[in-house]
Amino acid sequence: MISVDAFDLKILTALQDDGRLTNQELAELAGLSASQCSRRRMRLEEEKVISGYHADLSSEALGFGVIAFIQVGLATHSPDNSKRFRALVNRIDEIQEAYSLTGDADYVLKAVLRDLKGLSNLVNDVLMPHQSVAHVRSSIVLDRLKESAKLPLRDLKAG
Amino acid sequence: MISVDAFDLKILTALQDDGRLTNQELAELAGLSASQCSRRRMRLEEEKVISGYHADLSSEALGFGVIAFIQVGLATHSPDNSKRFRALVNRIDEIQEAYSLTGDADYVLKAVLRDLKGLSNLVNDVLMPHQSVAHVRSSIVLDRLKESAKLPLRDLKAG
DNA sequence: TAAGACGCGCAAGGAGCGTGCAAACAGGAT
DNA sequence: ATCCTGTTTGCACGCTCCTTGCGCGTCTTA
Numbered sequence: 001m002i003s004v005d006a007f008d009l010k011i012l013t014a015l016q017d018d019g020r021l022t023n024q025e026l027a028e029l030a031g032l033s034a035s036q037c038s039r040r041r042m043r044l045e046e047e048k049v050i051s052g053y054h055a056d057l058s059s060e061a062l063g064f065g066v067i068a069f070i071q072v073g074l075a076t077h078s079p080d081n082s083k084r085f086r087a088l089v090n091r092i093d094e095i096q097e098a099y100s101l102t103g104d105a106d107y108v109l110k111a112v113l114r115d116l117k118g119l120s121n122l123v124n125d126v127l128m129p130h131q132s133v134a135h136v137r138s139s140i141v142l143d144r145l146k147e148s149a150k151l152p153l154r155d156l157k158a159g
Numbered sequence: 160m161i162s163v164d165a166f167d168l169k170i171l172t173a174l175q176d177d178g179r180l181t182n183q184e185l186a187e188l189a190g191l192s193a194s195q196c197s198r199r200r201m202r203l204e205e206e207k208v209i210s211g212y213h214a215d216l217s218s219e220a221l222g223f224g225v226i227a228f229i230q231v232g233l234a235t236h237s238p239d240n241s242k243r244f245r246a247l248v249n250r251i252d253e254i255q256e257a258y259s260l261t262g263d264a265d266y267v268l269k270a271v272l273r274d275l276k277g278l279s280n281l282v283n284d285v286l287m288p289h290q291s292v293a294h295v296r297s298s299i300v301l302d303r304l305k306e307s308a309k310l311p312l313r314d315l316k317a318g
Numbered sequence: 319t320a321a322g323a324c325g326c327g328c329a330a331g332g333a334g335c336g337t338g339c340a341a342a343c344a345g346g347a348t
Numbered sequence: 349a350t351c352c353t354g355t356t357t358g359c360a361c362g363c364t365c366c367t368t369g370c371g372c373g374t375c376t377t378a
Contacts, residue, residue, distance in 0.1 A: 099301075149308060
């Protein structure tokens with residue numbers, strides 16, 4: 001079983017905020033030596049508690065003006081059809097997130113696009129015509145209050 | 160104006176995949192020298208094209224078993240009420256993402272929780288009783304097909 | 319064509335990394 | 349209490365990597 005103690009939690013919290021912290025900076029934050037942080041970080045990476053590091057890019061600076069949530073209902077719920085839909089979703093880079101949900105829609109997708117034309121193209125020319133898809137309803141994001149992938153480690157008990 | 164050329168795009172794409180790449184690795188991928196990659200990376204950081212670096216933690220490994228999308232309708236649409244709601248959202252760490260949307264709901268939130276008790280607590284004890292909130296509807300994520308924050312830089316023109 | 323600005327690679331000094339090692343510590347059995 | 353064993357720690361050191369100064373080539377503008 002994976003065990004994560006209080007030092008690990010400090011390291012994880014810090015790296016969640018800044019993924020390029022050096023072991024020495026980590027050492028100060030965690031109250032440990034740099035070598036020990038290096039060792040712990042390697043362990044956490046090997047155990048896949050840390051699954052990766054990513055640069056966060058500014059969608060505004062790079063000209064992505066539209067974010068949309070797209071609710072999708074499948075034509076049938078056969079395993080084959082789900083498989084086809086998943087394959088479709090996987091090869092569309094504009095779709096950042098995709099989930100199957102409880103409630104009315106089968107799937108919800110979050111997509112980033114350059115403009116409304118991009119959204120129209122995705123919805124009308126890619127999703128709608130696909131054999132696996134029955135209906136599609138999209139909502140455009142008006143304002144982003146918060147957008148991160150940080151886990152709330154705050155109250156996690158060591159163990 | 161921010162200008163991003165083909166080299167920058169290669170660097171951004173690479174760092175989006177692995178935020179801890181060394182300048183030398185970056186140099187190989189971009190076909191540039193390490194020093195030049197260092198300079199370009201610093202420029203992209205200063206210009207906020209790269210807004211940060213983050214470690215990606217495994218929610219499974221750390222015991223977060225529930226992801227939910229929560230649609231929220233506000234009691235009134237006064238500026239004051241919106242402000243109150245935004246402040247509430249901001250101080251709840253379990254809420255990773257929050258957007259205001261076109262369509263029926265005013266806001267949609269994405270929350271990560273330890274278990275269903277955590278979700279119940281958030282919805283029934285925190286969101287519902289809040290003065291700014293009129294109604295709440297939550298959907299639980301059954302399956303994650305895709306979850307990233309990568310921008311589709313693939314077809315971006317340099318300029 | 320001359321002059322300035324820009325972007326490049328190279329080199330070197332300095333910072334950061336990770337492994338070996340011995341000391342400190344924790345916990346169970348006697 | 350005391351010993352024994354396995355784990356975790358900090359330090360030292362060789363090695364890699366980072367970043368800045370520098371000189372060169374190229375492109376633009378007057």
